[in-house]
Structure formats: C-alpha cells, structure tokens
Amino acid sequence: MEYEAVIGLETHVQLKTKSKMWCGCANEFGAPPNTHVCPVCLGLPGVLPVANEEALRLTALSGFLLNCTVNRYVKFDRKNYFYPDVSKNYQLTQHEHPSTRNGCVEFEFQGGLARVRIIQAHLEEDVGKNFHFDRESGVDFNRAGVPLMEIVTEPDITSAEMAYEYLNALKDILVYGGVSDCDMEKGMVRCDVNVSVRPRGQDRLGARVEIKNMNSFSGVRKALEYEIPRQVKVLEQGGQLIQSTRRWNDVAGITEEMRTKEHVHDYRYFPEPDLMPFQLSDAWLAEVKSRVVELPLARKQRFMRDYQLPAPDAQTFVWDVPLGNYFEGIARQARNPKAAANWVINNLRAQLTEAGTTLADLKFPPTGILELIDLVDSGKISSRIAQEVFGEMFATGQSPGQIVEKKGLVQVSDAGALEQFCDQAIAAHPGPVADFKAGKAAALNFLKGQVMKLSKGKANPALVGEILERKLKG
Numbered sequence: 001m002e003y004e005a006v007i008g009l010e011t012h013v014q015l016k017t018k019s020k021m022w023c024g025c026a027n028e029f030g031a032p033p034n035t036h037v038c039p040v041c042l043g044l045p046g047v048l049p050v051a052n053e054e055a056l057r058l059t060a061l062s063g064f065l066l067n068c069t070v071n072r073y074v075k076f077d078r079k080n081y082f083y084p085d086v087s088k089n090y091q092l093t094q095h096e097h098p099s100t101r102n103g104c105v106e107f108e109f110q111g112g113l114a115r116v117r118i119i120q121a122h123l124e125e126d127v128g129k130n131f132h133f134d135r136e137s138g139v140d141f142n143r144a145g146v147p148l149m150e151i152v153t154e155p156d157i158t159s160a161e162m163a164y165e166y167l168n169a170l171k172d173i174l175v176y177g178g179v180s181d182c183d184m185e186k187g188m189v190r191c192d193v194n195v196s197v198r199p200r201g202q203d204r205l206g207a208r209v210e211i212k213n214m215n216s217f218s219g220v221r222k223a224l225e226y227e228i229p230r231q232v233k234v235l236e237q238g239g240q241l242i243q244s245t246r247r248w249n250d251v252a253g254i255t256e257e258m259r260t261k262e263h264v265h266d267y268r269y270f271p272e273p274d275l276m277p278f279q280l281s282d283a284w285l286a287e288v289k290s291r292v293v294e295l296p297l298a299r300k301q302r303f304m305r306d307y308q309l310p311a312p313d314a315q316t317f318v319w320d321v322p323l324g325n326y327f328e329g330i331a332r333q334a335r336n337p338k339a340a341a342n343w344v345i346n347n348l349r350a351q352l353t354e355a356g357t358t359l360a361d362l363k364f365p366p367t368g369i370l371e372l373i374d375l376v377d378s379g380k381i382s383s384r385i386a387q388e389v390f391g392e393m394f395a396t397g398q399s400p401g402q403i404v405e406k407k408g409l410v411q412v413s414d415a416g417a418l419e420q421f422c423d424q425a426i427a428a429h430p431g432p433v434a435d436f437k438a439g440k441a442a443a444l445n446f447l448k449g450q451v452m453k454l455s456k457g458k459a460n461p462a463l464v465g466e467i468l469e470r471k472l473k474g
C-alpha cells in the first residue's frame with residue numbers, strides 16, 4: 001500500500017519591536033539574564049498590561065503580506081498552565097479571535113509554484129527560557145512578554161522538502177516585510193510540526209504526531225525525513241499510531257515520544273480581564289496596509305521579466321535587497337541589463353565585501369558601470385581591461401573614460417600594431433605554430449594569449465585571432 005504524509009506547521013516568530021508586548025522593557029536578545037524584566041512581564045500581583053501598538057501593527061501587516069483577512073476586533077485570552085518559564089502561570093494569546101485569518105503563502109517548489117493555506121496568524125507573548133546547569137537550573141525572563149506571532153497552516157504540506165521550502169518562503173516574506181529579523185541563531189523562529197500519514201486516497205486523517213519546539217528549518221526537514229517513514233513502518237507492521245507529542249533528538253537523529261497529547265481544554269482559556277477588547281479603525285488599518293512591500297517571489301519574477309535576468313541573478317537581488325535596488329537604478333537606463341547585472345553581482349559585490357564597505361560609501365556614480373559597459377560593447381576596451389578599470393573606478397571614483405585615457409588602456413585595434421605582436425609571438429613559439437599547422441586548433445589560443453601578453457592586455461582579441469589565422473594558414 002502507498003502512504004502519503006499530511007503536514008501542518010505552527011511557526012512562532014518574534015516580532016521586531018523595540019519593547020515588549022505589555023510593558024516598556026527592551027525586546028533585545030543577548031542581555032545578561034533577567035536585566036530586561038519588570039513587575040508586568042514577571043506577572044507580579046496587581047500590575048496591568050498595556051498593549052504594544054507596534055506589535056499589533058506588525059501582526060496586521062503580516063496578515064496583509066500573507067494574504068489574510070485582517071480583523072478589526074482585537075481581543076486576548078489567557079492560556080493557563082504551570083511551568084517555571086511562565087511566572088504569571090498564564091500566557092496571553094488570541095485564542096478566540098485571531099487578528100488575521102484565511103491566507104496563503106506561494107513559493108517555488110520542484111520547478112513549479114506551491115501554495116500552502118494559512119489558517120491564521122495571531123499575536124501572543126513569548127515566555128522565559130529555562131537553563132540547566134550541572135547542579136541547578138535557572139530561568140531567564142528577558143524573553144518573557146516579547147511579542148510573538150504564531151502562523152498556523154492548513155495541513156497542505158506533503159513532504160519534508162516542501163515543509164522546508166515553505167518555512168524559507170515564510171521567513172523571506174517576514175524579513176522582507178520588516179516584521180521580524182527571523183534570526184534562527186537567536187531563537188526568533190521556532191516551529192511545531194504536526195504530521196500524520198494515511199493510505200493514499202483515504203480522506204480521513206491518521207493519528208497526529210506533534211514534534212515540538214524545532215528551532216531550525218533543516219531540523220524540521222530532518223525530523224520529518226525520520227518521522228514519516230517511522231509512522232508508515234508502524235502501520236505496515238499492523239501497529240496503531242496514537243496522537244502524541246514527540247521531540248527531535250538531533251544528536252541521535254530520531255524523534256522520541258514525550259507524552260500523549262493533552263487536550264485543548266486543559267489550558268482553561270478565558271478572556272483576559274485586564275485588557276478590554278477593542279476595534280482598529282479604518283484609518284489605522286489603511287496606514288498599515290500602506291507599508292506592504294513587494295514580496296520576494298513577485299520581485300524575483302519581475303526582475304526576470306523586466307530585465308531578462310536568469311533565475312540565479314534575480315534570486316541574488318531578492319536576497320540582497322540594497323544590491324537589487326542599486327541594480328534597478330542602473331538597469332532602467334541600461335541598453336544591456338544582463339551585463340549590468342553581471343557587473344553588479346560579480347564585481348561590485350565582491351569589491352564591497354573585500355573592502356568591507358557598503359553601497360552608501362561608493363565613490364563612483366551608478367552611471368559609471370553603464371559607461372564601462374559601453375566602453376566594452378563598443379570595442380574601445382577589452383573585457384579584461386574593463387576589470388582593471390573597474391578596480392580603479394571603485395578605489396578612486398574616477399570615471400571609466402578618465403581612467404582609460406589616463407592609463408592608455410584603449411584597446412589596440414590598429415592592424416599594423418597587432419600584426420607586429422602576432423609576428424613576434426609566431427617567431428618566439430615555433431612549437432605551437434607547428435602544432436597548429438598539424439591541425440591542433442587549440443594551439444591558436446596559446447598564441448593568442450601570447451599576443452595579449454605582449455600587448456599588455458590591450459589587443460582586440462577578435463582581431464588578433466583573425467590575423468594569427470591568416471598568417472599561419474597563409
């Protein structure tokens with residue numbers, strides 16, 4: 001029998017706000033333990049929460065970016081549970097009225113487009129972090145109360161690879177939109193994976209296994225690559241799967257059972273009494289909507305369409321937004337956008353990295369690259385010399401024309417001068433000359449290289465080829 005996997009993901013993303021969700025403590029990673037805490041985020045008796053407007057804004061913005069309906073009505077509920085990392089004994093979340101619903105994420109997958117539906121993206125708060133030492137444990141509450149958005153998908157994902165690509169697409173969208181930095185190293189994105197298997201063609205879902213608290217996308221992929229065959233094997237051997245929670249053991253490369261699934265009512269959700277529900281105004285939502293940016297996939301498709309770029313070049317400009325914007329500034333005036341993309345990606349980016357500077361520090365104007373391309377396209381300088389000119393332009397800010405003039409780099413297309421170089425090369429290398437005459441075409445390239453050397457790279461390579469061939473065949 002053939003089986004298929006049914007996968008849904010719940011992704012938790014820390015929002016990029018300056019302060020926490022209900023208090024003025026800094027939302028900042030890496031501070032000494034318990035230095036960004038106050039009575040509100042510690043949940044001391046008698047304190048009152050005040051909602052962080054920017055967190056609401058980023059949640060609504062995420063809703064727009066994920067093609068969701070964004071609700072005007074905002075309400076929070078208490079999710080009650082007891083654990084050391086939640087000193088309040090509850091977490092505030094939008095259990096009953098999520099801020100956004102019914103969206104989707106589209107992404108490139110296996111040569112086509114895949115689409116995963118989003119049930120909801122809602123706002124909640126992060127909790128503290130437990131640390132375990134040799135003889136004792138500790139809790140750092142710096143993270144407690146940091147605004148956290150949970151994005152829940154429909155079970156539309158069918159493989160480990162698809163889960164991985166969805167997560168990357170989601171991350172790209174949220175980073176693009178300025179919603180979150182999604183820094184995995186800093187724990188800004190965590191993921192719960194729901195996975196079941198069923199015989200292909202069966203409608204009813206199999207028993208669902210939840211793999212909790214994954215903190216890397218590759219971990220999600222590895223866990224699913226292990227868990228799906230594990231479930232299939234249990235069924236194939238006539239066993240039964242039960243709804244349960246498992247954890248991924250990265251060292252052993254296996255999932256391990258933690259507990260059988262607790263039920264939703266265990267959390268005894270109820271409306272937060274210290275925060276009245278409220279309505280967002282049309283004007284407020286319109287302002288948020290005005291912040292919606294072009295999504296990564298749309299940008300890639302546009303770069304490929306408008307500038308005839310190959311997919312890898314377009315992708316580079318999706319990942320590196322400032323570089324892409326810089327390229328666009330040039331490409332709009334370029335006769336040859338593909339050449340401009342090559343210069344920006346292969347030369348400019350490399351030089352910036354090497355010099356440790358940014359686009360803002362560039363000494364030459366964007367038109368410099370256009371001028372350089374024109375010098376090559378018109379045959380005034382060779383592409384090899386162009387590399388040298390670019391290096392000089394980057395270092396000094398001088399225009400390519402000035403540099404070529406000053407250094408005497410104009411390509412030698414004067415037949416008389418080239419003939420001389422060719423004669424010298426032929427005289428100095430009788431071996432390759434004999435090879436060529438014996439039919440080894442590759443020997444011509446060697447001789448061509450010698451002429452380029454004699455001319456210090458300034459000879460017009462096409463002309464050199466013609467002259468050499470004529471002389472050798474004649």
Ligand SMILES: [Zn+2]
Nearest residue numbers: 023025038041
């Ligand atoms: Zn606080």
